[in-house]
Amino acid sequence: MSTFLGMPSLPVYGTGNLHASQSFPKAAHRELGNAQLRANLGHATHTIRDKRLNVVSELPDWENLRDAGSAIKESVMARLPELLEQFEANFTARGGVIHWARDADEANEIVAGLIRATGETEAVKIKSMATQEIGLNEYLEEQGIAAYETDLAELIVQLDHDKPSHILVPAIHKNRTQVRDIFLREMEGVDPELTNDPARLAGAARAHLRRKFLTAKVAVSGANFALADSGTLAVVESEGNGRMCLTLPETLITVMGVEKLLPTWQDLEVFMQLLPRSSTGERMNPYTSLWTGVTEGDGPQNVHLVLLDNGRSAALADEMGRSALHCIRCSACMNVCPVYERTGGHAYGSTYPGPIGAILSPLMTGIQAEENNSLPYASSLCGACYDACPVKINIPDILVHLRSVDVDSKRGKKKIPTQMDIGMNAASWALSSGKRLGMLEKGLPLGRLAAGPDKKITKLPGIAAGWTQSRDIPAPPKQSFRDWWKKEHHAPDTAPAAAYNQEDQP
Amino acid sequence: MSAREEILDRIRTALKDTPEVPVIPRGYRASSQLDEAELIELLVDRLIDYKARVSIVDTADVPAKIAELLAGAGSYVVPAGLDAGWLTGPELEQDSRRRTDSVTAPLSVAELDGIDAVVTGSAVAVAETGTIILDGSPNQGRRAITLVPDHHICVVKVADIAGILPEALGRINGTRPLTMISGPSATSDIELERVEGVHGPRTLDVIIAR
Numbered sequence A: 001m002s003t004f005l006g007m008p009s010l011p012v013y014g015t016g017n018l019h020a021s022q023s024f025p026k027a028a029h030r031e032l033g034n035a036q037l038r039a040n041l042g043h044a045t046h047t048i049r050d051k052r053l054n055v056v057s058e059l060p061d062w063e064n065l066r067d068a069g070s071a072i073k074e075s076v077m078a079r080l081p082e083l084l085e086q087f088e089a090n091f092t093a094r095g096g097v098i099h100w101a102r103d104a105d106e107a108n109e110i111v112a113g114l115i116r117a118t119g120e121t122e123a124v125k126i127k128s129m130a131t132q133e134i135g136l137n138e139y140l141e142e143q144g145i146a147a148y149e150t151d152l153a154e155l156i157v158q159l160d161h162d163k164p165s166h167i168l169v170p171a172i173h174k175n176r177t178q179v180r181d182i183f184l185r186e187m188e189g190v191d192p193e194l195t196n197d198p199a200r201l202a203g204a205a206r207a208h209l210r211r212k213f214l215t216a217k218v219a220v221s222g223a224n225f226a227l228a229d230s231g232t233l234a235v236v237e238s239e240g241n242g243r244m245c246l247t248l249p250e251t252l253i254t255v256m257g258v259e260k261l262l263p264t265w266q267d268l269e270v271f272m273q274l275l276p277r278s279s280t281g282e283r284m285n286p287y288t289s290l291w292t293g294v295t296e297g298d299g300p301q302n303v304h305l306v307l308l309d310n311g312r313s314a315a316l317a318d319e320m321g322r323s324a325l326h327c328i329r330c331s332a333c334m335n336v337c338p339v340y341e342r343t344g345g346h347a348y349g350s351t352y353p354g355p356i357g358a359i360l361s362p363l364m365t366g367i368q369a370e371e372n373n374s375l376p377y378a379s380s381l382c383g384a385c386y387d388a389c390p391v392k393i394n395i396p397d398i399l400v401h402l403r404s405v406d407v408d409s410k411r412g413k414k415k416i417p418t419q420m421d422i423g424m425n426a427a428s429w430a431l432s433s434g435k436r437l438g439m440l441e442k443g444l445p446l447g448r449l450a451a452g453p454d455k456k457i458t459k460l461p462g463i464a465a466g467w468t469q470s471r472d473i474p475a476p477p478k479q480s481f482r483d484w485w486k487k488e489h490h491a492p493d494t495a496p497a498a499a500y501n502q503e504d505q506p
Numbered sequence B: 001m002s003a004r005e006e007i008l009d010r011i012r013t014a015l016k017d018t019p020e021v022p023v024i025p026r027g028y029r030a031s032s033q034l035d036e037a038e039l040i041e042l043l044v045d046r047l048i049d050y051k052a053r054v055s056i057v058d059t060a061d062v063p064a065k066i067a068e069l070l071a072g073a074g075s076y077v078v079p080a081g082l083d084a085g086w087l088t089g090p091e092l093e094q095d096s097r098r099r100t101d102s103v104t105a106p107l108s109v110a111e112l113d114g115i116d117a118v119v120t121g122s123a124v125a126v127a128e129t130g131t132i133i134l135d136g137s138p139n140q141g142r143r144a145i146t147l148v149p150d151h152h153i154c155v156v157k158v159a160d161i162a163g164i165l166p167e168a169l170g171r172i173n174g175t176r177p178l179t180m181i182s183g184p185s186a187t188s189d190i191e192l193e194r195v196e197g198v199h200g201p202r203t204l205d206v207i208i209a210r
């Protein structure tokens, strides 16, 4: 290993579209005012969730696949330098060219330089989170290069000068009539009689993009997987826009995070079973393309890959948080998340929304970056995301870990304990003993007094005020659950339930 | 220091706790143990679910089936290495509608755009997921020919049907240009309503040859 003389101090955090510019509670408050968004999102998340459960329950070995997927990703992280070098050697041996980008700016400059070198001022694009993370489209536009999104949802979002709200169905916050209106307003030469029938709308997109596909000289893509032992890249998609971009142009530029590697070709059999079922709830997505460098006479002859760090090494340095890099961007955690379902993706600020975004964004940018320290609190820790995750990322654990990192980082600045600290200390005192909890519960009737005759508490003091800003709390019951249980169930004196803490027995 | 060295150094530093490399538990299924009839039945079920059109014929009847499916096509393209026996019979022999594509004599994208249909073979199929894998072998040709024409007629030999994905990928060379196809192109981007046929071929005909 080389020495680190002259190196910037580590970790080096990521830049680009990874920051919330507004704290999560504020942004969520704004988004909650959008009823259309909430209705569409609720419908979408529930539909995909049901489809996913159906196709997952079909497989007798789903849990085995998850175990394998989780272990493969863990081994990728542990062996990352070696696997990157192996991938590079194989991809290069077959005519591909690898570029390394420390951060968003460097990646953008590399891509713009490669496009400029072809003499072109246009490129077609496949939906890719990595290029969205680095803000590639905006950068290219500044450089006088037009990048055309070709995924239907991305096209809708781009034509409307909007931002994606869901990583899988980015335009889910728009209904069909809104989509038609956007097409009528922004699409050149569109049929003025266009209806809001999804098939007609898809047809309009096909016609609009076909000329572009057939004449494009440069394409830009992301990648879902990269296989180290063969130097192969994979793109998983539905519409065929991916195949168009990966097959017809002369030059193909792929931007991929360094964590996307898989060690072997065999590992693909695990991930191609996990990904489609977890993301769209299909047994298999309509199209998957794989390419290994250049194939003479078939597809692009000028093939590049930009390997992106941009805060991934910083996330990797966090021993408790590094498994966030196992993410295969299926979006299952979003679809089951009660918080995401109501706020939508925009509230998270970053390219990566939902439960995974709440951990990945602060890990990549550092917890102190702008408003990202509010993200680990954007969760009720219900654990649904962990159960849904095909690679078993323990998101709730990492959220709790990041909350403590956040508290520590703030404490470093001012030594006064916050209300949260005091509250947490009080809670741990109370919850650590049944007797203490019982004592506190005796205070419940006091709460009823505070609630008044309508049996609602509408304003809590101090830090808890946030909780009552958007909801009322029902008055506490006359009796605690524990008291009720004791009265209703006189435990037989001979057989105290072994599973309970002895101190709790009457 | 180059970006490459610097990134690799950052990663090595991030891993200074030398995390353990776990053994991969491959307890998932490696094969399906279905017999031929079951494989065909499962594949057909899955293909129909994707709105692909399916026909099952004896190998000898493949040319007649292809001719029937091509009845409405004004032009079609085949890869130069297509199985010779598939283009026999009165309609297909000496067929003036036919263009042939190869790596050495490729049709341009504009030419392909003017062609109605494409006929190819396939490398392997996965019954459980209804997936057909093309690997660019001579009877499947360059990727562009199965992409630009709007109607893809694809012949799957029964011997090439695998039960589940691990079996199928085991038969494939990963460094070839690969396309995995599961039904015609589709989108659910507008209100999650599935619409078949966006940019790829809008009609997929699968001929299973016994």
Ligand code: SF4
Pocket (backbone or CB within 6 Å): A278, A326, A327, A328, A329, A330, A331, A332, A333, A334, A356, A385, A388, A389, A390, A391, A392, A393
């Ligand atoms: S964290 Fe897991 S469930 Fe969420 S997107 Fe990533 S892989 Fe999917």
